[in-house]
Amino acid sequence: QLVESGGGSVQAEGSLRLSCTASGDTFTNYAMAWFRRPPGQEREFVAAINLSGSDTHYLHSVKGRFTISRDNAKNTVSLQMNTLKPEDTAVYYCAATVFSITDYESSAPLFGIWGQGTQVTVSS
Numbered sequence: 874q875l876v877e878s879g880g881g882s883v884q885a886e887g888s889l890r891l892s893c894t895a896s897g898d899t900f901t902n903y904a905m906a907w908f909r910r911p912p913g914q915e916r917e918f919v920a921a922i923n924l925s926g927s928d929t930h931y932l933h934s935v936k937g938r939f940t941i942s943r944d945n946a947k948n949t950v951s952l953q954m955n956t957l958k959p960e961d962t963a964v965y966y967c968a969a970t971v972f973s974i975t976d977y978e979s980s981a982p983l984f985g986i987w988g989q990g991t992q993v994t995v996s997s
């Protein structure tokens with residue numbers, strides 16, 4: 874089970890930190906990722922991190938602004954979002970997979986465990 878927290882409303886250029894806590898299985902068996910669904914749009918990949926936290930991948934439009942990290946001792950994965958833009962407005966989802974990912978932007982079907990989502994709203 875995955876439970877997200879940390880969403881909310883912020884003005885452009887502001888920051889938010891999302892957290893996702895996992896329970897019920899061995900956290901280190903899973904690569905973790907964040908996806909988002911902007912209003913009226915399809916779900917899209919945002920960021921991913923491997924089992925140990927040594928390798929990360931990002932959607933091009935968030936690279937340099939967002940940072941994904943994980944704490945395997947606490948079974949958590951976080952997404953630090955800085956310099957937020959109105960186009961970052963979306964429901965953000967945490968997800969877990971046991972598969973190795975090569976094409977991150979098309980990887981959503983490989984993630985078998987999803988959180989309920991948390992709303993992030995960025996106003997201009």
